[in-house]
Amino acid sequence: MQQLDSPAGFWIRLIALLVDGIVLMITVGIMTSIVYGQFFMERETIFEFIEPIYFVILPILWTGYTLGKRAMGIRIAKIDGTKLGLGAMLLREIVGGLIYVLTFGIGVIVSIFMVVFREDKRSIHDLIAKTYVTYNEPYELNQYN
Secondary structure, eight states, rough: OOSSSSSOOHHHHHHHHHHHOOOOOHHHHHHHHHSSOOOSSSSOOOHHHHIIIIIIIIIHHHTTTHHHHHHOOOOEEEESSOOOOHHHHHHIIIHHHHHHHTTTTTTHHHHHHHHHSTOOOOHHHHHHHHEEEEEEOOTTTTTTT
């Protein structure tokens, strides 16, 4: 197994995901109130559009960060050190998500155990996309190393 530098564990990743969820809910609430005149709706189609953009495109544009990950000081990185791209993020979010759905949530439970017990802290969607979550800053931003 390749040694990955400063992998992020379960709790910090969970907190980052909760922050991302809050950001998305507030954003969608504001958007639905502008478009439909209600802060929340039963069927929020805007959320179905915004969520994939947020979790796939934002990390590509922002060197592995979402707002939640940035707030917690962690980011998604490729294990080979190359820049995140659309292919890796689609594998991570879409294919990984499909596996979690097709296994009726068992994949999520397995992933939690993987992040808790694996030395590299990689979950199923990390293995699929050849990514991991790290405390390290991107090389472009870290000018002192």
